[in-house]
Amino acid sequence: MPNDLSASAPLHRTTEPRVLVRVSDMGKQYRQNSPMVFENVSFDIHQGDFVCLIGHSGCGKSSILNILAGLEQPTTGGVIIDGREVTRPGLDRGVVFQGHALLPWMTALQNVAFAVRAREPAASRHAVREKAEHYLAMVGLAKAMHKKPFELSGGMRQRVGIARAFSTQPRLLLMDEPFGALDALTRGLIQEELLRICTETRQTVFMITHDVDEAILLADRVLLMSNGPSAKLAEDVANPLPRSRTRERMHHESGFYEFRNHLVDFLVRRSALVQSDPNL
Amino acid sequence: MPVQERRLSLFLSLAVLCCGLLLWQYATHPTVSHSPYGIPEGNAEYQRLMGRDAATAHASGFPTPAEFVRSAMDELRAPLRDNGPGDRGIGWQLGASLLRVAVGYGLAVLVAVPLGFAFGLHPVLQRAFNPFVQILRPISPLAWMPVALYTIRNAEGCGIFVIFICSLWPILLNTSFGVTTIRREWLNVARTLEVRWPQRLGLVLLPAAAPAIVTGMRIGLGVAWLAIVAAEMLVGSSGIGYFVWNQWNNLSLSNVILAILLIGATGMLLDSVLALVQRSVRYAE
Numbered sequence: 236m237p238n239d240l241s242a243s244a245p246l247h248r249t250t251e252p253r254v255l256v257r258v259s260d261m262g263k264q265y266r267q268n269s270p271m272v273f274e275n276v277s278f279d280i281h282q283g284d285f286v287c288l289i290g291h292s293g294c295g296k297s298s299i300l301n302i303l304a305g306l307e308q309p310t311t312g313g314v315i316i317d318g319r320e321v322t323r324p325g326l327d328r329g330v331v332f333q334g335h336a337l338l339p340w341m342t343a344l345q346n347v348a349f350a351v352r353a354r355e356p357a358a359s360r361h362a363v364r365e366k367a368e369h370y371l372a373m374v375g376l377a378k379a380m381h382k383k384p385f386e387l388s389g390g391m392r393q394r395v396g397i398a399r400a401f402s403t404q405p406r407l408l409l410m411d412e413p414f415g416a417l418d419a420l421t422r423g424l425i426q427e428e429l430l431r432i433c434t435e436t437r438q439t440v441f442m443i444t445h446d447v448d449e450a451i452l453l454a455d456r457v458l459l460m461s462n463g464p465s466a467k468l469a470e471d472v473a474n475p476l477p478r479s480r481t482r483e484r485m486h487h488e489s490g491f492y493e494f495r496n497h498l499v500d501f502l503v504r505r506s507a508l509v510q511s512d513p514n515l
Numbered sequence: 516m517p518v519q520e521r522r523l524s525l526f527l528s529l530a531v532l533c534c535g536l537l538l539w540q541y542a543t544h545p546t547v548s549h550s551p552y553g554i555p556e557g558n559a560e561y562q563r564l565m566g567r568d569a570a571t572a573h574a575s576g577f578p579t580p581a582e583f584v585r586s587a588m589d590e591l592r593a594p595l596r597d598n599g600p601g602d603r604g605i606g607w608q609l610g611a612s613l614l615r616v617a618v619g620y621g622l623a624v625l626v627a628v629p630l631g632f633a634f635g636l637h638p639v640l641q642r643a644f645n646p647f648v649q650i651l652r653p654i655s656p657l658a659w660m661p662v663a664l665y666t667i668r669n670a671e672g673c674g675i676f677v678i679f680i681c682s683l684w685p686i687l688l689n690t691s692f693g694v695t696t697i698r699r700e701w702l703n704v705a706r707t708l709e710v711r712w713p714q715r716l717g718l719v720l721l722p723a724a725a726p727a728i729v730t731g732m733r734i735g736l737g738v739a740w741l742a743i744v745a746a747e748m749l750v751g752s753s754g755i756g757y758f759v760w761n762q763w764n765n766l767s768l769s770n771v772i773l774a775i776l777l778i779g780a781t782g783m784l785l786d787s788v789l790a791l792v793q794r795s796v797r798y799a800e
């Protein structure tokens with residue numbers, strides 16, 4: 236059984252990390268004569284990368300993630316994942332939704348088992364259950380498996396959502412502010428858990444966040460979006476801290492404050508400038 | 516609710532019941548005619564002349580509670596008897612009505628739920644059919660009767676058709692409403708997991724829309740039970756509605772009252788069964 240999580244990691248592992256996702260010149264407009272939400276967005280995600288997208292509310296982060304998930308179509312440009320153009324949702328991409336999006340008539344276990352079953356339609360009932368239990372235990376919910384979503388706290392619901400996304404062993408994990416609703420303490424615990432799991436499984440992740448420290452802890456690369464409408468991808472910054480960083484010790488790493496100041500400065504000042512002066 | 520309050524409610528219910536019975540008793544208490552010529556009330560001869568025998572004072576009038584109970588016991592002694600169309604027990608008639616409702620209502624569910632799903636999933640269909648639904652929906656089921664009689668030419672079929680047509684609309688509209696208002700996120704979950712259509716229907720769409728569907732079914736069943744009595748009065752040769760009409764023609768008001776009470780109790784029972792179903796499919800978000 237899936238005790239050895241690394242077995243589920245992709246087998247291709249060349250010295251030069253492959254490009255898993257290529258987003259080129261993407262733009263989105265919801266209605267004919269409304270302004271573009273964002274435009275000219277291009278970036279790559281390499282196999283095993285943890286990429287965070289930061290930007291102010293309403294700049295189109297969720298829209299980008301939904302296009303990657305195949306739930307929305309881009310107006311211009313496109314997304315290629317693993318050599319194939321994204322046109323519809325698929326099991327190769329796991330999504331943790333901004334609202335947890337658990338099915339309220341199912342228990343936590345059934346919610347995860349639903350995803351496992353979708354991945355492995357032919358598996359035995361026992362195998363499905365065991366696998367679902369495994370992923371729930373992974374996010375620390377072994378004791379709350381049989382509760383319905385309304386009986387769970389906000390943080391627990393988010394964790395069920397994360398377990399569900401992981402349980403399909405996707406090539407690319409898409410997370411839309413997965414810790415938005417959590418208190419600082421729970422958030423820290425789950426962040427570390429997530430970092431551990433992602434490192435173990437070499438999971439490729441695209442995550443949206445508002446929280447600069449969260450991005451610094453988790454991301455290998457941080458994408459910064461300017462304010463909408465017509466938001467652009469303003470910067471693509473690599474995280475200078477070593478991957479061994481932890482929440483408690485990362486502020487002692489050299490370069491932490493420069494990096495953090497760079498990000499915060501972008502959010503408070505430069506994100507608004509990009510729009511008025513595209514040459515900045 | 517605290518025990519105290521519950522007890523109070525129970526007490527009030529009983530009080531209302533007693534008041535009702537007392538009123539009934541008072542209103543139907545056998546009275547003697549008052550003579551405008553000052554003949555004493557106890558004068559049996561005068562009473563006989565006025566057509567009122569002390570013993571039979573009330574035989575054809577509205578029964579007193581005691582008379583009603585006596586005659587109801589009589590009727591309920593053999594509720595399932597079937598001595599030809601003229602003499603069938605009240606239970607037999609009730610069963611005939613229930614059977615008709617089961618068939619008509621069952622057909623309505625079978626048609627309305629899939630159709631409601633189709634409407635809910637395809638706004639184009641919804642918009643195309645909406646004018647027809649809106650026009651057909653407010654028609655009293657009894658207004659269909661002549662058309663049904665002419666085309667179906669069969670009393671049994673007519674009853675079933677009336678039940679079908681009146682319970683169809685609430686189920687259809689509630690189902691399509693329930694399906695259109697399913698949270699987008701839940702559909703997106705199913706889409707990202709590439710869940711196949713049968714499972715998507717059974718594990719996501721149906722449970723998500725179930726509360727609305729069952730609400731529609733509950734309304735539909737209530738309407739069906741209202742309509743069947745009227746329909747059977749018009750065309751029936753059996754059924755509880757026919758029974759009511761027949762007993763009225765026999766001037767057996769006791770039996771009419773008994774039938775009315777039975778109709779109420781049966782309707783309540785049917786409704787509470789669906790209320791149970793409703794509770795079991797409800798979910799908290």
Ligand SMILES: Nc1ncnc2c1ncn2[C@@H]1O[C@H](COP(=O)(O)OP(=O)(O)OP(=O)(O)O)[C@@H](O)[C@H]1O
Nearest residue numbers: 265266272290291292293294295296297298299333
């Ligand atoms: N389905 C839709 N139809 C029309 N407009 C939409 C739709 N979804 C999003 N928008 C618009 O697109 C813009 C970006 O929305 P989006 O949800 O992508 O923002 P976001 O960056 O994720 O914001 P937040 O951080 O608050 O979640 C908003 O102005 C929003 O009104």
Ligand SMILES: [Mg+2]
Nearest residue numbers: 296297333411
């Ligand atoms: Mg968003």
